[in-house]
Amino acid sequence: MLWQKGRRSDNVEDAGEGRGGGPSFGGRGLGLGGIVILAILGLVFFKDPTALLGQGDPGASVSPQTREEAPHRAAADDPQVDFVRAILGETEDTWGEIFAANGQQYEQPKLVLFRNGVRTACGSASSAVGPFYCPGDHKVYLDLGFFQEMQTRFHEAGDFARAYVIAHEVGHHVQNLVGVFDKVNDARRRGASLQGASGLSVRQELQADCFAGVWANHSQQRQHWLQEGDIESAINAATAIGDDALQEQAQGRVVPDSFTHGTSAQRVHWFRTGLESGDVGKCNTFSGAI
Template identity: 50%
Template sequence: MRLDDFKPSSNVEDRRGMNFPGGGGGLGIGTVIVVGLLGWALGINPMTLLGGLEALQGSGQQQTTQGRKGPPDDQVAQFAAKVLATTEQVWTDQFRQQGRTYTKPTMVLFSGRVQSACGDASAAVGPFYCPVDQKIYLDLDFFRELATRFGAPGDFASAYVIAHEVGHHVQNLIGILPKLQQAQRNAATQREANGISVRSELMADCLAGVWANHANADYRVLEPGDVDEGMKAAAAVGDDRLQRQATGTVVRDNFTHGSSQQRVTWFMRGLKAGNMNQCNTLQGTP
């Protein structure tokens, strides 16, 4: 990716190296990734296994720990902050064209475990968005795991991960995410709730594609091979692939994020269209 023209976003809070209240030394990234895979394979939110279900439900628990705010100093964190800056530019422009105002999210960098306004969470859940405080939580070790464990290396693969979480923020700002969360709470069965989750996640993938379209059209950020990196990343975190890695079998009723093919399809749909109106996963078969 070509990000030299971008300054790192200042909407970053760095909590790496901070002691997690009541969390001891935390879990290693290898351990938490394994627990996360097991959770997705069984149709169980990994946050349940690690005592942090509220992070996707929005419990209203208030944030009590804060880190250093402002652009980070190290290379990997600066890259993440620059990607966040591109999303700020793109979504500010997109919202303005619709007569809306885009509220920029804060990206919290952490290591191992973190305390969010939605609850305590481990790196096992991967990067996540908390609608209560409108913050994106990211353990940068996930980028290494994405490359080595999941076979999706490259800077654009990492950028896709951030853009996906920003996609959830966009859902929140336009009022879709609260409705989806309420529908999950009202679901009659776990299968129905999982299906709603899949639609939400695929929409975020599509919105990540919309970001990539405009970031490249306006700022020429893409280099040869970047789109392939994004597609590999989307496929790497498909439910079917994660289930095979964890248990050797695939159970579609337990999908919470969508299959590899679905995730690639919706990411590419957003990338080609560049229009968030093309990201409606709530009608028909996603």
Template identity: 55%
Template structure:
């Protein structure tokens, strides 16, 4: 992936080295280590987002506050991985700013938080074991960069564009939040069965995959960022983190009704849809008869 020399984003918070703790509040209720542990176990074996489990366990919602504040610092200019993440974030900013502007809207840029171990968020206590996630409550993307090492060691997925895909997917969730899609899905889930709620979550996640593809399409046209093998590495990443692949690895069998992110084939299909079309309208997973 060609990224060296491109613009870096200023919307980076570096909390690495700070003691984040677990003093967060979700829905006005404190979260303890035991609750976090339950959420992590459930997320690993059931394929459910840890933040979703935490919300269910505490009766919370996304619009929350945290009881502990963490100071941020500017990342070191010599930190290669931080520079890469900052550059990818800047690229998504440029792409989505242009797309929103074309539709007569204004793109509000998210902040990306680098942390190690744990950190408080407006969605509760964030932990590195959760993997990268987006919190609509504070419009921040959270990532422990050790996740990229895990991608390579656990899923045998490597390559800078695969790493960029992870960030672009979380930015896709931010786009959904700005468009009001996230709130509608969360509202709909409250009045449906668990299986139906999971199905809605799948469509939300697949749309974020498609939005990641839309970013890649426009970024490559504008800045020629793609090199040979880049798209394949991103598709490998999408395939590796499909619900069926993760559940099969964790428990030896799959439970489709518990899927919350989509199968490997579905994630690949929707990312491909986005990168080929470059159209936000092509990512309407909620009206799609077949995912």
């Protein structure tokens, strides 16, 4: 992936060393070291962030906790940070165009880099959570060491697979802006099931997969930056983190009633739907079978 062609976003911040309790990540060589992942599911970078943070409410906005130190602009000379800025910049351009075409203005999210742990409007989180989006403060949170974990756990280190991680979390931000989080929360309060093979959580996550594909379609039209093997890299990542694949690996059996993100086949299908169409209208995972 020729990601160097992307426009750099100014919305990447560095929260520095948090209070998540794990090992220290000093310098530029970030790694997960001895971080304990939340079982194998903790590696799923498309988790419902509020559930991971202990809020249990995907549509809630909670009062921000007091931060001891405000984030500052991330160092521009770190190649990993440069990569994140390039991908985030392209998500800003893509969604800015899509929103403008529909007579709306896109609110650009902040992306906060952290190490060990971070305090957010959704609560405190450690690196074990993986990348996540907090609807309470409209920010994406990322410990760059997760990219190393993708390589060691999933044997997937491609740039486009990593871009897919960021694009999916930004997809949750888009959902938040257009009211999906609120509607999911309202439906859950009326008794709709959050978990399960056809539950609201699965449908919400699959839509974010589709939005990531929409982004990939539009960014490729602008930048022509995808290379041979890039799409396969993202597909492989999506396959590896399907609920069925993760459950089979973790416990030797599949329990559809506990699904939260969809099967490998579903995740690939919805990412491809967005990628091949470039049309957000094709991403309605809340209607009919998925």
